[in-house]
Amino acid sequence: MKIEEIAQVIETVRERNPLVHNITNVVVTNFTANGLLALGASPVMAYAKEEVAEMASIAGALVLNMGTLRPEEVEAMLIAGKSANAHNVPVLFDPVGAGATSYRTEVARYIPSEVKLAIIRGNAAEIANVIDEKWEIKGVDAGEGNGDVVSIAKQAAEQLDTVAVITGKEDVITDGERTFILRNGHPILTKVTGTGCLLTSVIGAFTAVEGDYVKAAVAAVTFYGVAAEIAANKTAEQGPGSFQIEFLNQLANVTAKDIERYGNVEEVR
Known part of the structure; x- marks a missing residue:
C-alpha cells in the first residue's frame, strides 16, 4: 500500500461529502460534528430508537460510541447496527472504557456479537477487554499493560x-x-x-468512500496524525485550547500532498 494511494482517500472524502451517522457520547458530540464538517464529511447525530434504523440505512457509515453508556442508547445502537448491516452500510464501534466496569464490558462484548463490524477502534486496554484479554484500564484511559499490541490487534x-x-x-x-x-x-x-472519539468518526468518513477498510483506516489515522502534528507545531507553547482550534483548522487544510510528505506508515510482514 503506497503512501500516495493512501493520501488520495482524503480528496475522495471531500469530493463525496459522506453522511456519517453517529450515536456517540454527550461529552464529544459538538467536537465530533465540527471535526467531521472540517474535513469535508456530513455529520448527523440521531439517537431515538424510532428513527435510527432509517437514518442508518441512508448513511455512508454508522459510528457506535459507548462513552456515556445508557440502556436506551444501547438499544438504539443495536437497532441502527442491524439496519446498517441489512443495507451494507459499514459499522464502526468505539468500546469506550471497556474493562472499567462489568456493565460496560458486557455491552462492549455484546454489541459485536449482534452487529457485524467493519472496524473496531480503541486503545489497547479497551480492545483487549472486548476480547476477554487482561489489560489495565483507568476510567477510559489505557494503563501501561504488558501485552503485545500487535498481537492483541x-x-x-x-x-x-x-x-x-x-x-x-x-x-x-x-x-x-x-x-x-x-x-x-x-x-x-x-x-x-474527545480526540479518540472524533478519530473513530473520521475513520467512518473514510470508510464511507473506500471499500477496502484497512486502507480506509490507514488513510484516516495517518491524515489525523499529520493534522495533529501540524496543529501542534503551529500552537507550540500555547496549550491545548489553542491546539484544539488549530486542529480543526488542519482537518480542513491538510492535503494529500501533506500526507505524502509527513505520513509515517510501516507494513509489518
Whole structure:
C-alpha cells in the first residue's frame, strides 16, 4: 500500500461529502460534528430508537460510541447496527472504557456479537477487554499493560472478523493478515477530550468512500496524525485550547500532498 494511494482517500472524502451517522457520547458530540464538517464529511447525530434504523440505512457509515453508556442508547445502537448491516452500510464501534466496569464490558462484548463490524477502534486496554484479554484500564484511559499490541490487534481482528484499530503512541491497524504500524500524531491530543472519539468518526468518513477498510483506516489515522502534528507545531507553547482550534483548522487544510510528505506508515510482514 503506497503512501500516495493512501493520501488520495482524503480528496475522495471531500469530493463525496459522506453522511456519517453517529450515536456517540454527550461529552464529544459538538467536537465530533465540527471535526467531521472540517474535513469535508456530513455529520448527523440521531439517537431515538424510532428513527435510527432509517437514518442508518441512508448513511455512508454508522459510528457506535459507548462513552456515556445508557440502556436506551444501547438499544438504539443495536437497532441502527442491524439496519446498517441489512443495507451494507459499514459499522464502526468505539468500546469506550471497556474493562472499567462489568456493565460496560458486557455491552462492549455484546454489541459485536449482534452487529457485524467493519472496524473496531480503541486503545489497547479497551480492545483487549472486548476480547476477554487482561489489560489495565483507568476510567477510559489505557494503563501501561504488558501485552503485545500487535498481537492483541490481530487477535481482535480474527475473533471479531473485523478490522482492528488500536491507537496509542504508535497506532496498529490490521485485519489479521495485513498489519500496519503508524507513527504520526502528537501527545497533546491526550489533553483534549474527545480526540479518540472524533478519530473513530473520521475513520467512518473514510470508510464511507473506500471499500477496502484497512486502507480506509490507514488513510484516516495517518491524515489525523499529520493534522495533529501540524496543529501542534503551529500552537507550540500555547496549550491545548489553542491546539484544539488549530486542529480543526488542519482537518480542513491538510492535503494529500501533506500526507505524502509527513505520513509515517510501516507494513509489518
